Amino acid sequence: MIKENNILEELTRLIVDGDDEKIKEITKKALNTGIDPYIIIDALNKGMKIVSKRYEDRDIALPELILAGDAFQASMDIIKPKIKRKSEKKVGRLVIGTVQYDIHTLGHELVKTMMEVEGFECWDMGGDVPDEKFIEKVKEVNADILGLSALMTTSMPKQKDVIDALKKEGIRDRVKVIVGGAPVSQEWADKIGADGYGKDAIEATIVAKKLLKIE
Template identity: 40%
Template sequence: METKEVLLKKLSDCVFDMEDEEVADIVKEYIACGYDPKEGMLKGLVDGMKRASELYEEGEYFVPELIVCSDAMYAGIEEFQKYLPDSENTSIGKVAIGVVEGDTHDIGKNLVRIMMETGGFEVNDLGRDVPLDAFVDYVRDNDVDILCMSSLMTTTMPGMGTVIEKLTEAGLRSKVKIMIGGAPVSPAFARKIGADGYTNSAIEAVEFAKSLVGA
Protein backbone atom coordinates (compact mmCIF):
# COMPACT_ATOMS: atom_id res chain seq x y z
CA MET A 1 0.00 0.00 0.00
CA GLU A 2 1.32 3.41 -0.98
CA THR A 3 1.82 5.96 1.78
CA LYS A 4 -0.46 8.98 1.93
CA GLU A 5 2.42 11.29 1.07
CA VAL A 6 3.26 9.31 -2.07
CA LEU A 7 -0.34 9.35 -3.26
CA LEU A 8 -0.75 13.06 -2.53
CA LYS A 9 2.33 13.68 -4.68
CA LYS A 10 0.83 11.53 -7.44
CA LEU A 11 -2.42 13.51 -7.29
CA SER A 12 -0.50 16.77 -7.44
CA ASP A 13 1.59 15.51 -10.35
CA CYS A 14 -1.51 14.40 -12.27
CA VAL A 15 -2.77 17.97 -12.25
CA PHE A 16 0.63 19.57 -12.79
CA ASP A 17 1.47 17.19 -15.66
CA MET A 18 -2.01 17.50 -17.23
CA GLU A 19 -2.86 13.81 -16.80
CA ASP A 20 -6.61 14.33 -16.81
CA GLU A 21 -7.32 10.73 -17.91
CA GLU A 22 -5.29 9.14 -15.11
CA VAL A 23 -6.27 11.20 -12.08
CA ALA A 24 -9.47 9.25 -11.31
CA ASP A 25 -7.51 6.02 -10.90
CA ILE A 26 -5.14 7.70 -8.42
CA VAL A 27 -8.13 9.04 -6.50
CA LYS A 28 -9.60 5.52 -6.28
CA GLU A 29 -6.27 4.16 -5.05
CA TYR A 30 -6.05 6.95 -2.46
CA ILE A 31 -9.59 6.24 -1.22
CA ALA A 32 -8.99 2.48 -1.17
CA CYS A 33 -6.12 3.11 1.25
CA GLY A 34 -8.54 4.82 3.62
CA TYR A 35 -7.12 8.34 3.37
CA ASP A 36 -9.15 11.52 3.86
CA PRO A 37 -10.87 12.80 0.68
CA LYS A 38 -10.67 16.46 1.65
CA GLU A 39 -6.95 16.23 2.29
CA GLY A 40 -6.56 14.54 -1.07
CA MET A 41 -8.33 17.40 -2.79
CA LEU A 42 -6.49 20.16 -0.98
CA LYS A 43 -2.97 18.77 -0.55
CA GLY A 44 -3.06 16.76 -3.75
CA LEU A 45 -5.19 18.26 -6.52
CA VAL A 46 -5.19 21.90 -5.43
CA ASP A 47 -1.45 21.70 -4.74
CA GLY A 48 -0.90 20.59 -8.32
CA MET A 49 -2.95 23.50 -9.64
CA LYS A 50 -1.00 25.88 -7.44
CA ARG A 51 2.27 24.56 -8.90
CA ALA A 52 0.90 25.02 -12.41
CA SER A 53 -0.24 28.55 -11.58
CA GLU A 54 3.25 29.42 -10.39
CA LEU A 55 4.69 28.32 -13.75
CA TYR A 56 2.04 30.40 -15.50
CA GLU A 57 3.09 33.46 -13.53
CA GLU A 58 6.71 32.73 -14.49
CA GLY A 59 5.81 32.47 -18.18
CA GLU A 60 6.57 28.75 -18.51
CA TYR A 61 2.93 27.62 -18.68
CA PHE A 62 0.32 29.37 -20.80
CA VAL A 63 -3.48 29.44 -20.83
CA PRO A 64 -3.86 26.16 -22.82
CA GLU A 65 -1.74 24.30 -20.27
CA LEU A 66 -3.68 25.79 -17.38
CA ILE A 67 -6.96 24.71 -18.95
CA VAL A 68 -5.82 21.09 -19.19
CA CYS A 69 -4.42 21.26 -15.63
CA SER A 70 -7.77 22.51 -14.38
CA ASP A 71 -9.54 19.73 -16.33
CA ALA A 72 -7.42 17.19 -14.46
CA MET A 73 -8.12 18.88 -11.15
CA TYR A 74 -11.89 18.95 -11.73
CA ALA A 75 -11.87 15.31 -12.85
CA GLY A 76 -10.19 14.42 -9.58
CA ILE A 77 -12.55 16.54 -7.51
CA GLU A 78 -15.55 14.96 -9.22
CA GLU A 79 -14.22 11.50 -8.32
CA PHE A 80 -13.47 12.52 -4.72
CA GLN A 81 -16.98 13.90 -4.24
CA LYS A 82 -18.39 10.41 -4.70
CA TYR A 83 -16.78 9.48 -1.40
CA LEU A 84 -17.74 12.49 0.71
CA PRO A 85 -20.41 11.90 3.37
CA ASP A 86 -23.73 13.56 2.59
CA SER A 87 -23.22 15.87 5.56
CA GLU A 88 -20.08 17.20 3.90
CA ASN A 89 -22.02 18.11 0.81
CA THR A 90 -24.24 20.43 2.86
CA SER A 91 -23.43 24.13 2.47
CA ILE A 92 -21.99 25.83 5.55
CA GLY A 93 -22.36 29.27 4.02
CA LYS A 94 -22.83 31.27 0.83
CA VAL A 95 -19.90 33.06 -0.78
CA ALA A 96 -19.64 35.49 -3.70
CA ILE A 97 -16.18 35.92 -5.19
CA GLY A 98 -14.71 38.06 -7.95
CA VAL A 99 -11.73 40.03 -9.23
CA VAL A 100 -12.25 43.78 -9.08
CA GLU A 101 -12.80 45.98 -12.10
CA GLY A 102 -9.73 46.61 -14.24
CA ASP A 103 -8.00 43.35 -13.30
CA THR A 104 -8.24 40.16 -15.36
CA HIS A 105 -5.86 38.00 -13.27
CA ASP A 106 -8.11 35.27 -11.91
CA ILE A 107 -5.94 32.23 -11.17
CA GLY A 108 -5.75 33.00 -7.46
CA LYS A 109 -9.47 33.71 -7.36
CA ASN A 110 -10.18 30.39 -9.04
CA LEU A 111 -8.06 28.52 -6.50
CA VAL A 112 -9.88 30.19 -3.62
CA ARG A 113 -13.22 29.34 -5.21
CA ILE A 114 -12.24 25.68 -5.50
CA MET A 115 -11.00 25.66 -1.92
CA MET A 116 -14.24 27.23 -0.71
CA GLU A 117 -16.33 24.69 -2.61
CA THR A 118 -14.36 21.72 -1.34
CA GLY A 119 -14.48 23.28 2.14
CA GLY A 120 -18.26 23.14 2.16
CA PHE A 121 -19.31 26.58 0.93
CA GLU A 122 -21.81 27.36 -1.82
CA VAL A 123 -19.89 29.72 -4.10
CA ASN A 124 -21.06 32.10 -6.79
CA ASP A 125 -18.19 33.18 -9.03
CA LEU A 126 -18.76 36.71 -10.33
CA GLY A 127 -15.71 36.38 -12.57
CA ARG A 128 -12.91 38.81 -13.31
CA ASP A 129 -12.92 42.52 -14.15
CA VAL A 130 -16.14 42.80 -12.14
CA PRO A 131 -17.70 46.29 -12.10
CA LEU A 132 -17.64 47.66 -8.56
CA ASP A 133 -21.38 48.26 -8.52
CA ALA A 134 -21.94 44.61 -9.50
CA PHE A 135 -20.50 43.49 -6.16
CA VAL A 136 -22.89 45.83 -4.37
CA ASP A 137 -25.85 44.73 -6.47
CA TYR A 138 -25.12 41.07 -5.79
CA VAL A 139 -25.02 41.61 -2.03
CA ARG A 140 -28.23 43.62 -2.22
CA ASP A 141 -30.11 41.06 -4.31
CA ASN A 142 -28.85 37.80 -2.85
CA ASP A 143 -28.48 35.99 0.45
CA VAL A 144 -24.70 35.94 0.88
CA ASP A 145 -22.56 35.42 3.98
CA ILE A 146 -19.14 36.37 2.64
CA LEU A 147 -17.99 38.60 -0.21
CA CYS A 148 -14.46 37.82 -1.45
CA MET A 149 -12.61 40.29 -3.66
CA SER A 150 -9.16 39.99 -5.16
CA SER A 151 -6.70 42.11 -7.09
CA LEU A 152 -3.23 41.44 -8.42
CA MET A 153 -2.62 45.03 -9.47
CA THR A 154 -1.87 47.98 -7.21
CA THR A 155 -3.84 50.20 -9.59
CA THR A 156 -7.07 48.24 -9.01
CA MET A 157 -6.65 47.61 -5.28
CA PRO A 158 -8.51 50.79 -4.27
CA GLY A 159 -11.61 49.38 -5.97
CA MET A 160 -12.06 46.99 -3.06
CA GLY A 161 -12.25 49.92 -0.68
CA THR A 162 -14.72 51.64 -2.97
CA VAL A 163 -16.99 48.57 -2.90
CA ILE A 164 -16.96 48.62 0.90
CA GLU A 165 -17.79 52.34 0.89
CA LYS A 166 -20.69 51.72 -1.52
CA LEU A 167 -21.98 48.87 0.65
CA THR A 168 -21.85 51.13 3.69
CA GLU A 169 -23.67 53.95 1.87
CA ALA A 170 -26.35 51.49 0.76
CA GLY A 171 -26.83 50.21 4.31
CA LEU A 172 -25.59 46.75 3.31
CA ARG A 173 -22.23 46.55 5.03
CA SER A 174 -23.57 44.77 8.11
CA LYS A 175 -25.23 42.15 5.91
CA VAL A 176 -22.00 40.54 4.72
CA LYS A 177 -18.47 39.68 5.84
CA ILE A 178 -15.74 40.81 3.45
CA MET A 179 -12.48 39.02 2.65
CA ILE A 180 -9.82 40.37 0.32
CA GLY A 181 -6.70 38.90 -1.23
CA GLY A 182 -4.08 39.18 -3.96
CA ALA A 183 -0.33 39.62 -4.24
CA PRO A 184 -0.17 43.36 -3.46
CA VAL A 185 -2.78 43.19 -0.69
CA SER A 186 -1.81 43.14 2.99
CA PRO A 187 -3.45 42.88 6.42
CA ALA A 188 -2.78 46.60 6.90
CA PHE A 189 -4.63 47.42 3.67
CA ALA A 190 -7.53 45.23 4.76
CA ARG A 191 -7.79 47.15 8.02
CA LYS A 192 -7.49 50.48 6.21
CA ILE A 193 -10.45 49.83 3.92
CA GLY A 194 -12.58 48.15 6.58
CA ALA A 195 -12.52 44.56 5.32
CA ASP A 196 -13.10 41.76 7.81
CA GLY A 197 -9.89 40.02 6.88
CA TYR A 198 -7.09 39.16 4.49
CA THR A 199 -5.45 35.82 3.72
CA ASN A 200 -2.43 35.15 1.57
CA SER A 201 -3.28 31.63 0.42
CA ALA A 202 -6.28 29.62 -0.72
CA ILE A 203 -5.90 27.20 2.19
CA GLU A 204 -5.89 30.03 4.73
CA ALA A 205 -8.87 31.60 2.97
CA VAL A 206 -11.20 28.67 3.53
CA GLU A 207 -10.21 28.33 7.19
CA PHE A 208 -10.73 32.03 7.79
CA ALA A 209 -14.07 31.90 5.97
CA LYS A 210 -15.17 29.08 8.25
CA SER A 211 -14.31 31.20 11.27
CA LEU A 212 -16.42 34.06 9.91
CA VAL A 213 -19.52 31.88 9.66
CA GLY A 214 -18.83 30.04 12.90
CA ALA A 215 -18.22 26.69 11.20
Protein backbone atom coordinates in the same frame (compact mmCIF):
# COMPACT_ATOMS: atom_id res chain seq x y z
CA MET B 1 1.59 4.01 4.04
CA ILE B 2 4.41 4.08 1.48
CA LYS B 3 1.93 3.40 -1.33
CA GLU B 4 -0.37 6.14 -0.03
CA ASN B 5 2.48 8.64 0.13
CA ASN B 6 3.53 7.75 -3.42
CA ILE B 7 0.00 8.40 -4.70
CA LEU B 8 -0.22 11.73 -2.88
CA GLU B 9 3.18 12.81 -4.18
CA GLU B 10 2.09 11.92 -7.70
CA LEU B 11 -1.06 14.02 -7.32
CA THR B 12 1.05 16.99 -6.24
CA ARG B 13 3.37 16.47 -9.20
CA LEU B 14 0.46 16.24 -11.65
CA ILE B 15 -0.83 19.60 -10.42
CA VAL B 16 2.61 21.10 -10.99
CA ASP B 17 2.74 19.48 -14.44
CA GLY B 18 -0.78 20.68 -15.25
CA ASP B 19 -1.85 17.22 -16.41
CA ASP B 20 -5.65 17.34 -16.18
CA GLU B 21 -6.10 13.91 -17.79
CA LYS B 22 -3.67 11.75 -15.81
CA ILE B 23 -4.78 13.36 -12.56
CA LYS B 24 -8.30 11.99 -13.05
CA GLU B 25 -6.92 8.45 -13.12
CA ILE B 26 -4.73 8.96 -10.05
CA THR B 27 -7.51 10.70 -8.12
CA LYS B 28 -9.78 7.70 -8.67
CA LYS B 29 -6.93 5.41 -7.65
CA ALA B 30 -6.42 7.41 -4.45
CA LEU B 31 -10.10 7.20 -3.54
CA ASN B 32 -10.26 3.48 -4.35
CA THR B 33 -7.23 2.92 -2.14
CA GLY B 34 -9.19 4.45 0.72
CA ILE B 35 -7.29 7.70 1.11
CA ASP B 36 -9.38 10.34 2.88
CA PRO B 37 -10.67 12.95 0.38
CA TYR B 38 -9.39 15.80 2.55
CA ILE B 39 -5.88 14.32 2.53
CA ILE B 40 -6.10 14.18 -1.27
CA ILE B 41 -7.16 17.84 -1.32
CA ASP B 42 -4.14 18.71 0.83
CA ALA B 43 -1.89 17.08 -1.78
CA LEU B 44 -3.59 19.04 -4.56
CA ASN B 45 -3.26 22.28 -2.64
CA LYS B 46 0.43 21.56 -2.05
CA GLY B 47 0.86 21.43 -5.81
CA MET B 48 -1.05 24.68 -6.29
CA LYS B 49 1.14 26.40 -3.70
CA ILE B 50 4.26 25.31 -5.60
CA VAL B 51 2.85 26.59 -8.89
CA SER B 52 1.61 29.85 -7.35
CA LYS B 53 5.04 30.51 -5.84
CA ARG B 54 6.72 29.88 -9.20
CA TYR B 55 4.26 32.25 -10.84
CA GLU B 56 4.87 34.94 -8.20
CA ASP B 57 8.63 34.52 -8.75
CA ARG B 58 8.03 34.76 -12.52
CA ASP B 59 9.56 31.34 -13.11
CA ILE B 60 6.47 30.30 -15.07
CA ALA B 61 3.92 32.15 -17.19
CA LEU B 62 0.15 32.51 -16.77
CA PRO B 63 -0.72 29.62 -19.16
CA GLU B 64 1.14 27.18 -16.89
CA LEU B 65 -0.73 28.51 -13.86
CA ILE B 66 -4.02 28.01 -15.71
CA LEU B 67 -3.09 24.42 -16.62
CA ALA B 68 -2.40 23.69 -12.95
CA GLY B 69 -5.80 25.15 -12.08
CA ASP B 70 -7.47 22.97 -14.70
CA ALA B 71 -5.81 19.89 -13.20
CA PHE B 72 -6.92 20.93 -9.71
CA GLN B 73 -10.50 21.36 -10.91
CA ALA B 74 -10.48 18.03 -12.77
CA SER B 75 -9.46 16.24 -9.58
CA MET B 76 -11.92 18.15 -7.40
CA ASP B 77 -14.80 17.26 -9.72
CA ILE B 78 -14.14 13.62 -8.85
CA ILE B 79 -13.54 14.22 -5.14
CA LYS B 80 -16.51 16.46 -4.30
CA PRO B 81 -19.23 13.78 -4.64
CA LYS B 82 -17.24 11.52 -2.29
CA ILE B 83 -17.06 13.98 0.57
CA LYS B 84 -19.49 13.29 3.37
CA ARG B 85 -20.54 16.38 5.25
CA LYS B 86 -21.83 16.36 8.80
CA SER B 87 -25.00 17.94 7.47
CA GLU B 88 -26.44 18.75 4.07
CA LYS B 89 -27.53 22.10 5.47
CA LYS B 90 -25.70 25.02 3.86
CA VAL B 91 -23.36 26.74 6.29
CA GLY B 92 -23.28 30.12 4.57
CA ARG B 93 -23.77 32.10 1.37
CA LEU B 94 -20.76 33.26 -0.65
CA VAL B 95 -20.65 35.74 -3.52
CA ILE B 96 -17.25 35.69 -5.20
CA GLY B 97 -15.58 37.12 -8.27
CA THR B 98 -12.63 39.01 -9.72
CA VAL B 99 -12.85 42.78 -9.53
CA GLN B 100 -13.33 45.12 -12.47
CA TYR B 101 -10.52 45.52 -15.03
CA ASP B 102 -9.14 42.07 -14.15
CA ILE B 103 -10.18 39.09 -16.27
CA HIS B 104 -8.23 36.40 -14.36
CA THR B 105 -10.64 33.99 -12.67
CA LEU B 106 -8.48 30.99 -11.69
CA GLY B 107 -7.83 32.05 -8.09
CA HIS B 108 -11.40 32.71 -7.06
CA GLU B 109 -12.66 29.61 -8.89
CA LEU B 110 -10.41 27.46 -6.68
CA VAL B 111 -11.73 29.25 -3.59
CA LYS B 112 -15.31 28.66 -4.75
CA THR B 113 -14.60 24.95 -5.20
CA MET B 114 -13.17 24.64 -1.68
CA MET B 115 -16.03 26.62 -0.16
CA GLU B 116 -18.57 24.37 -1.85
CA VAL B 117 -16.79 21.37 -0.37
CA GLU B 118 -17.21 22.93 3.07
CA GLY B 119 -20.94 23.43 2.56
CA PHE B 120 -21.19 27.02 1.35
CA GLU B 121 -23.76 28.02 -1.23
CA CYS B 122 -21.79 29.95 -3.85
CA TRP B 123 -22.48 32.48 -6.58
CA ASP B 124 -19.57 32.96 -9.00
CA MET B 125 -19.64 36.39 -10.65
CA GLY B 126 -16.76 35.64 -13.02
CA GLY B 127 -14.09 38.17 -13.97
CA ASP B 128 -14.02 41.92 -14.62
CA VAL B 129 -17.02 42.47 -12.34
CA PRO B 130 -18.22 46.08 -11.88
CA ASP B 131 -18.61 47.26 -8.27
CA GLU B 132 -22.37 47.63 -8.55
CA LYS B 133 -22.80 44.03 -9.73
CA PHE B 134 -21.18 42.76 -6.53
CA ILE B 135 -23.49 45.00 -4.50
CA GLU B 136 -26.59 43.84 -6.36
CA LYS B 137 -25.77 40.16 -5.88
CA VAL B 138 -24.88 40.56 -2.19
CA LYS B 139 -28.28 42.19 -1.61
CA GLU B 140 -30.13 39.71 -3.83
CA VAL B 141 -28.90 36.55 -2.09
CA ASN B 142 -28.28 38.09 1.34
CA ALA B 143 -24.65 36.94 1.23
CA ASP B 144 -22.70 36.20 4.40
CA ILE B 145 -19.31 36.40 2.67
CA LEU B 146 -18.10 38.46 -0.28
CA GLY B 147 -14.87 37.24 -1.88
CA LEU B 148 -12.95 39.78 -3.97
CA SER B 149 -10.05 38.55 -6.08
CA ALA B 150 -7.41 40.70 -7.80
CA LEU B 151 -4.59 39.11 -9.77
CA MET B 152 -2.93 42.37 -10.83
CA THR B 153 -1.57 45.27 -8.79
CA THR B 154 -3.47 47.65 -11.07
CA SER B 155 -6.81 46.07 -10.15
CA MET B 156 -6.22 45.87 -6.39
CA PRO B 157 -7.73 49.34 -5.71
CA LYS B 158 -11.07 48.03 -7.00
CA GLN B 159 -11.26 45.80 -3.92
CA LYS B 160 -11.34 48.95 -1.81
CA ASP B 161 -13.88 50.51 -4.17
CA VAL B 162 -16.27 47.60 -3.63
CA ILE B 163 -15.89 47.87 0.15
CA ASP B 164 -16.57 51.61 -0.08
CA ALA B 165 -19.64 50.88 -2.22
CA LEU B 166 -20.94 48.49 0.45
CA LYS B 167 -20.60 51.29 3.00
CA LYS B 168 -22.38 53.74 0.72
CA GLU B 169 -25.27 51.29 0.32
CA GLY B 170 -25.45 50.89 4.09
CA ILE B 171 -24.86 47.13 3.99
CA ARG B 172 -21.18 46.89 4.96
CA ASP B 173 -22.04 45.46 8.38
CA ARG B 174 -24.21 42.74 6.81
CA VAL B 175 -21.45 40.93 4.93
CA LYS B 176 -17.90 39.82 5.69
CA VAL B 177 -15.37 40.69 2.98
CA ILE B 178 -12.39 38.47 2.18
CA VAL B 179 -9.77 39.60 -0.32
CA GLY B 180 -7.14 37.58 -2.14
CA GLY B 181 -4.98 37.28 -5.23
CA ALA B 182 -1.28 37.02 -6.04
CA PRO B 183 -0.35 40.67 -5.26
CA VAL B 184 -2.69 40.96 -2.25
CA SER B 185 -1.42 40.75 1.34
CA GLN B 186 -2.70 40.87 4.90
CA GLU B 187 -1.32 44.40 5.13
CA TRP B 188 -3.40 45.46 2.12
CA ALA B 189 -6.51 43.75 3.52
CA ASP B 190 -6.10 45.66 6.78
CA LYS B 191 -5.49 48.93 4.95
CA ILE B 192 -8.71 48.77 2.90
CA GLY B 193 -10.87 47.52 5.76
CA ALA B 194 -11.46 43.95 4.62
CA ASP B 195 -12.51 41.39 7.25
CA GLY B 196 -10.09 38.74 6.09
CA TYR B 197 -7.34 37.74 3.69
CA GLY B 198 -6.83 34.37 2.03
CA LYS B 199 -3.41 33.57 0.60
CA ASP B 200 -4.83 30.50 -1.13
CA ALA B 201 -8.06 28.51 -1.43
CA ILE B 202 -7.53 26.50 1.75
CA GLU B 203 -6.69 29.56 3.84
CA ALA B 204 -9.59 31.57 2.42
CA THR B 205 -11.98 28.79 3.41
CA ILE B 206 -10.56 28.64 6.94
CA VAL B 207 -10.87 32.42 7.28
CA ALA B 208 -14.47 32.37 6.03
CA LYS B 209 -15.46 29.71 8.56
CA LYS B 210 -13.79 31.64 11.39
CA LEU B 211 -15.58 34.84 10.42
CA LEU B 212 -18.93 33.05 10.54
CA LYS B 213 -17.93 31.12 13.68
CA ILE B 214 -18.38 27.76 11.95
CA GLU B 215 -16.75 24.80 13.66
